[in-house]
Amino acid sequence: MSESGNAKNNLNKDLILREKLAVERTKMAIDRTLLSFIRTALYFAIAGMTVNSLMKLTYGWWIEIVFWTIAVLTLLIGIVKYRDQQHKLKENEKHIGAYLLEFEGDDNGD
Numbered sequence: 001m002s003e004s005g006n007a008k009n010n011l012n013k014d015l016i017l018r019e020k021l022a023v024e025r026t027k028m029a030i031d032r033t034l035l036s037f038i039r040t041a042l043y044f045a046i047a048g049m050t051v052n053s054l055m056k057l058t059y060g061w062w063i064e065i066v067f068w069t070i071a072v073l074t075l076l077i078g079i080v081k082y083r084d085q086q087h088k089l090k091e092n093e094k095h096i097g098a099y100l101l102e103f104e105g106d107d108n109g110d
Helices: 002-055 060-093 100-105
Strands: none
Touching (some): 002 060
């Protein structure tokens, strides 16, 4: 019986560790996504400045404004999504190990 209890305890620790590692991978993925939004916003901002300064168009400043608007919107969308995903992750992170009661409850027959 002690071997069974020890094996169950090790299994529980492994499952909890696996869930915590999954949460860490998810945090890193959320961070990478925010960095991608920032990179895209910077590309649009640079494109706006480049188009206006290199092409010397009559309405080049309108194009620059459009690109800067897209850059700012992209950045804001990225920040909102980042905060939303962080909040969702924190809400779900408290459930790590919550299955233990169900898992241990299934083994009442021993």
